[in-house]
Amino acid sequence: MKLPLGWLKEFVNIDVTPRELSEKLLGIGFEVEEIIYTGENIENVVVGKIIDIKKHFSADKLQVCTVDVGKEITTIVTAATNIKTGDKVPVALNDSLLPTGKRIVSSDLRGVMSYGMFCSGAELMIDDNVIEGAEVNGILILPPDAEVGADIKDVLGLNEYVLDISVTANRADCQSVYGMSREIAALYGKKAKKPSLTYKVYESEGLTIPSAKVEDKSACSLYTGRLITDIKIEKSPKWMRDRLRQVGIRPINNIVDITNYVLMEVGQPLHAFDLRLIEGQINVRHAFEDEKIVALDGKEYKLNPNMLVIADDKKAVAIAGVMGGEYSGINDETKSVFLEAARFAKESVRGTSRALGLRSDSSARYEKGVDWTSVEMGRERALSLFYKLKAGKITSLKTEDGAEAPKVKVIETSARKINDLFGIEVKQSVMVKILKSLEFGVELRGDKMICSVPLFREDVDNYTDLAEEVIRFYGYDYLSxxxxxxxxxxxxxxxxxxxxxxxxxxxxxxxxAYECYTYSFINYKQYDKLRYGEYAPERNVIRLLNPLSEEFAVMRTQLVGSMLNVVNINLSRKNGDFRLFELSKIYLPEKLPLEKLPDEHDVLCIAYCGKDENFYKLKAAVSEVLEGYVAYSVQRTVAPYLHPGIGADIVCDGKIIGSFGKVHPVVADAYGIHCDVYVAQIDLSGFIEKSKSIVKFKPLPKFPIVDRDLAVIVDDKYAVGELIDCIKNSCELCESVELFDVYKGEQIESGHKSLAFSIKLRSDEKTLVDTQIQECMSSIMQALSDKFGAKLR
Amino acid sequence: MEEKLKEIVERTFCKLESVIDNKELAALKVEILGKNGELTGILRNLKDLPADKRPMAGKLVNDARTRLEEAFDKKFKKLYEEELSKKLDEEKIDITIEGKDRKKGGLHPLTIVKNSVIDFFSSLGFMVVDSPEIETDYYNFKALNTPDNHPARDMQDTFYITSNILLRTQTSAGQIRTMEKIKPPIKMINIGRVFRADDVDATHSPVFHQIEGLVVDNHITMCDLKGILDRFARFFFGENTKTRFRPSYFPFTEPSVEVDASCPYCGGKGCRVCKGTGWIEILGAGMVNRNVLKNCDINPDEYTGFAFGIGLDRITVIRYGINDMRLEFENDLRFLKQFN
Known part of the structure; x- marks a missing residue:
């Protein structure tokens, strides 16, 4: 909220700099986001009175003016034609600054020194709302009562500091100048002065006021109306327009300005209806299904029964708390006004405003919560302003309906209880003083403190809320x-x-590898880019109702797509060869649309990119990751994003838990990748939650290992893994088998390959002798020959 | 004979001086000490001497042999060392060329900071819990004392999946899940991903990370909260860091505070990082709201607690001086390589 210091001082008599006040406010929970100075960048511009005007001796279009600027008489040369002797005008003196950023210095104009410049409204960046005449094409002519030599900022009402305060959501009562003044008064040990609520009432013979009836008192707990006749629409006085501008509201006319002024000053939204447009009585009711209303913004809105309207006997005349109807507004012909001050439930206004996509200063205020006492204060304040501005005759006619007034909340607590929460000792008397300064009623009964909560403090429910009030003013710095x-x-x-x-x-x-973090939501198009089939289970994605854009619309069921985007970015930036990984969640719904929370699985995704990378390097990492967690085998991949010949699926208990290999060329192309990339994706859920089994020490072997090489020729269709398994199974002394060469070529029958294995044999009982070694090797060879038709090379 | 011996020894010594390699040395050794060598010849001739002279002569020959052998050994060693040092010299390489092997990779800065936060809190007895990223309205809002249409919901733009299921906007959702499962004493932190419908810019991201902390026990006070957070700030930002509590509002804590740390860049004097204030906002905290405890079947008259929420991304960018949050999710290698 915006708090102009001049306005504030109407309620609290303090003398502080805006900065000091901001720091103090921070201490009690109000962060000042900005200190706005309305006269920013206007320096050394004063009111001058033109004493004499002469023609320039050599330039037809220039005039030489003698000007009284208060402390001296000076000369200003101007090209303006709308001035005459006796006019008061803004004079930018030598070395002055204008809000346009322009600096004015004395200068020679065709042989005559001009010690400054007359200013137009545009040069001061103001319009007619600031002062009449600001928008004319020429010099701004000031009112005759402007004091010669005075700072122009004072004359224009631009010499004001406005604090832009961030008010937390619980403090609806501080969303107004008067509300903030209560806090500031307590801060400085003063009492806030109430706004003037006095006015004269006219007897209203022969007139009636539409009577108000509230259907749903939970949505509208209080509705009041007053009748004001003999309305005189005019511009509101300068002080009111100045203040409205300071808080960012455009002045319109006296009636509208009064309602806005009250909204800003005491926080009560009001609505002024032109009485001619109310047919019959006022009914605060829920809208009918598909009921339509054209609001003040000229647009038609379709309503539903969740929404509250103000209706007369024939039609809805306003969307309650949000906006008036098109024809109910004030115009130049308005003679009588039905002034509404009401308390609509914040939930109701919020819901309606959201559903219609329609916001107003009024709805914004109602959404934060308007308390019971605010209605009366707002209405009475408005009436006193009608009276003060002579904007109409306030009749004695009134109408009111609503729920019973809320009871004052009473909280029973003790200094002991509050101090237990703090962990320090704050004296009871100090607590009482703080609470009383915030308008709480405090009654002491022995150790007990019986606190009654002012009705405007709807946020206070129990002793911890009181504790917060105490520590806020006592000071958090005292906590140890x-x-x-x-x-x-x-x-x-x-x-x-x-x-x-x-x-x-x-x-x-x-x-x-370097670790990546990517967004959890992705573009659904990734599934096309990754070549997932129409019915692939991965396509069962959870969709956000309100994504930022299609780019971030679905919760991912795989990490490969995001990873390939990262690969693409790095390749496009020529970041060379690299390895990357990400460990993140995927989101697997049981059923769509979602009825219960989805499963969230931990998934590892790896990418290798560079000319030296290959399938086997990636496989080494994959097996290292899985080492000790699960028993698995690999099979040719069915993952659509992998090269079918250079890709493998990791199978564990008959279930594919991951895949790795070279990215399918079509997929690479779809991601704008023009080099070989290898990716792996492993779903870790199912084993990542369990500890690896505890390692048991094995004594070091006592007997030496025997190395033997074996080269065999087999049909190309057999995989190396199969042969290695066969070798291991055919000889119990075989400790390890490693492939060290594959050869296909001239000396080998076509469709066949030569495989060379390095075999390590060892016995736990003795050193092996030649005969045993021979035996082993021949049983291995026999097995290979039986199973794969292998021939010794 | 004695003369002869002396002559051989001196001559050999002399020759040894000029020997330049092992081959020459071996040849000389054969010439003198070999089977048919000069000295061997003399030894062989000893048998022609009278018996009484033999022992004396034998000793002389053997002495000469020992002296010569030592000289040969010494020369051998010398030659070896010369050769070795020559070889080593020849093998000399340019040591200023960059080392070349696969380098180790590195963790993302968010992980590094997360791990350091975990170190601090787990050493104080905080368990590290996880909770779902896709949550129900109940855990994310309602149980945290934020019913429908509560103004606090305005503070957070929520991504919804259904009217009741959403992407969690705060790790605070994990508080409820923890307190449902475990009863006091509770000390936990919950670090994870949270989501808010913020457009992406240098300081906002729709995906970011929070560290939630919760302590519930008998007699937990605001001074305890201050103590933990003071120590955390000093641990994380440096020993001279000060903290400042400011009143604030969160529906699930009462009283609530925002906590500022003195700016680690200027020490509180005011600089660009802290926008001249000397303070940087690092977290929100407060005493657990009584309603939240009640929602988890914990008696608020028996137990009190505090909770805090730290922006992991925020303290990460502060620690490293990262000027744009978008870099975190872009994963440019030139960024990732800077932190390890």
Missing amino acids: SDLIKDAHPTKGGLTIRQKNLDAIRATMTSFG
Whole structure:
């Protein structure tokens, strides 16, 4: 909210700089986001009175003026034609600054020194709302009563500081100048003065006021109306227009300005209806299904029964708390006004405003909550302004309907209880003083404090709220810095899952990969780019109702797409060869539309990109990650985003838990990637929650290993893995088998390949002798020959 | 014979001086000490001497042999060392050329900071919990004392999936899940991803991360909250860091505070980072609202607690001086490589 200091001082007599006040306000929970000075960038511009005007001796279009600027008589040369002797005008003196950023200095104009410049409204960046005549084409002619030599900012009402205060959502009562003044008064140990509520009432013979009836008293707990006749529409006085401008409201006419002024001053939204347009009685009711209303903004809105309207016997005349109807507004022909002051429930106004996409100063205020007492104060304040501005005759006619007045909340507590929450000792007397300064009623009964909560403090419910009021004004700096000294010991630390995830991160960084973070929501088009089939389960994605854009519309069920985007960015920036990984959640719905929370799985995604990378390097990382967690096998991939010949699926208990391999060329192309990229994606859920089994030490072997190489020729269709398994199974002394060469070529029968294995044999019982070694090798060869038709090379 | 021996020894010593490689040395050794060498010849001739002279002569020959062998060994060693140092010299490389092997990768700065936060709190007995990123309205709002149409909902633009299921806007949702499962004493932190419908710019991201803290026990006070947060600020931003509590509002805490740390860049004097105020806002906190405890079946008259929420991304950009939050999610290698 915007708080002009001059306006504030009407209620609290304080003498502080805006900066000091801002710092103090921060201490009690109000952050001043900006200190606005309305006269920003106007320096050294004063009121001057033109004493004499002469023609310039050599320039036809220039006039030489003798001007009284208060402390001296000076000469100003001007090209303006709308001035005459005796006029008072703004004079930018030598070395002055205008809000346009222009600096004015004395200068020689065709042989005559001009010690400054006359200003137009445009040069002072003001319009007719600031002062009449500001918009004329020429010099701004000031009113005759402007004091010669006075600072122009004072004359224009631009010498004001406005604090832009961020008010927390619980403090609806501080959304007005008067509301803030109560807090500031308490801050400075003063009492806030109430706004003037006095006016003269005219007897109203022969007149009637539409009587108000409220249907749903939970949506409108209080509705009041007053009748004002003999309305005289005119411009509101300068002081009122100035203040409205200071808080960012455009002055319209006296009636509208009064309602806005009251809204800003005491926080009560009001609505002035032209009486001619109310047919019959006022009914505050829910809208009918598809009921239509054209609002003041000229647009037609279709309503529904969740929305509250102000209706007469024939039609809805306003959307309650949001906006009046088109024809109910004030215009130059308005003679009598039905002034509405009401308390609509914030939920109702918020819901209506959201549903219609229609906001106003009134709805914004109602959404924060208007309290019971505000209605009367707002209405009475408005009436006193009608009276003061002579804007109409206030009749004694009134109407009112609503619920019973709320009861004053009473909270019973004690200094002990409040201090227990603080952890320090604040004296009871100090607490009482603070609470009373905030208009709480406090009654002491022994140790007990019986506190009654002012009706405007709807946020206060229990003793902790009172504690906050106390500590806010007592000062948080008085809290000492304890270290949960009375708390029981607890066991801290990470869960197994968290530790395992950290270990996987460590594994990946040891392979040279850098960790990425990408958004959890993606473009659904990724599934096309990744070649997922129409019915692929991955396409069962959770869609946001209100995404920022299609780019971020669905919750991802895979990380590969995001990873390929990151790869593309890095390639396009020529970041060379790289390895990347991400550990994030995917979101798997059981059923769509979502009825219960989806499963969230931890997924690891890896990308290798560079000329030295290949399938087997990626496979090494994948097996290192999975080491110790699960038993798995690999099979040719069915993942649509992988090269079918250079990709593998990781199978664990018959279920595919991940895939890795070279990115399918079509997919790479779709992501704008023009080099070989290898990716892996592994769903870690199911094993990441469990600890790895504890390692058991094996004694070091006592007997030496025997190395033997074996080269065989087999049909191309057999996979190396199959042969290795066969070798291991055919000889119990075989400790390890490694492939060290694959050869296809001239010496080999076509459709066949030569595979060379390095085999390590070892016995736990003795050193192997030649005969045993021979036996082993021949049983291996036999097995390979039986199973794969392998021939020794 | 004695003369002869002396002559051989001196001559050999002399020759040894000029030997330049192992080959020459070996040849000389054969010439003198070999099977048919000069000295060997003398030894062989000893048998022609009278018996009484033999021991004396034998000793002389053997002494000469020992002296020569030592000299040969010494020369051998010398040659070896010369050769070795020559070889090593030849093998010399340019050590200013960059090391070249696959380098280790690195963690994302958010992970690094997260780990350091976890270190601090877990050492104080805080367990680290996780809770769902897709939440129900109940856990994200209602149970946190934020019913429908509560003004606090305006503070957060929520991504909805259904009217009842949403992307969590705060890790505070994890408070309720923890208190439903575990009864006091509770000390926990919950670090994770949260989502708000903010357009992307240098200081806003629709995806960001929070660290939620919660302590519930008998006699937990605001001084305890201050104590923990003071220590955290000093741990994270440096020993001289001060904190400042300002009243604020969150529906799930009462009293509520915003906590500022003295600016780690200027020490509180005021600079560009702290916008001249000397303070930077680092977290929101407060005493757990009684209604929140009640919602979790914890008696608010028996237990009190505090909760805090730290923006992980915020303290990360402050720690490293990162000027644009978008860099966190762009994953440019030139960015990622800076933090490890």
